[in-house]
Amino acid sequence: xxxxxxxxxxxxxxxxxxxxxxxxxxxxxxxxxxxxxxxxxxxxxxxxxxxxxxxxxxxxxxxxxxxxxxxxxxxxxxxxxxxxxxxxxxxxxxxxxx
Numbered sequence: 001x002x003x004x005x006x007x008x009x010x011x012x013x014x015x016x017x018x019x020x021x022x023x024x025x026x027x028x029x030x031x032x033x034x035x036x037x038x039x040x041x042x043x044x045x046x047x048x049x050x051x052x053x054x055x056x057x058x059x060x061x062x063x064x065x066x067x068x069x070x071x072x073x074x075x076x077x078x079x080x081x082x083x084x085x086x087x088x089x090x091x092x093x094x095x096x097x098x
Contacts, residue, residue, distance in 0.1 A: 031046065
């Protein structure tokens, strides 16, 4: 399943070499970044690669410091899930971590 990430996804993963990424191994990062930075075309691709359960799992267990508050709130609403407040707080990207 190596390198099936199309070039048009690169803007969502700008700091990674997509040629070195694997769809399954890097699933959590790919889903997070595309949901945070993707437009309709990129999100449509994401849903063509991963099922909704995979996406829900990533949103339900957000990685620390990678999410924008409005984006996480949006996907929490769309996917009808509730993230505990402490987990949500840790997931939010902060420019000033103090």
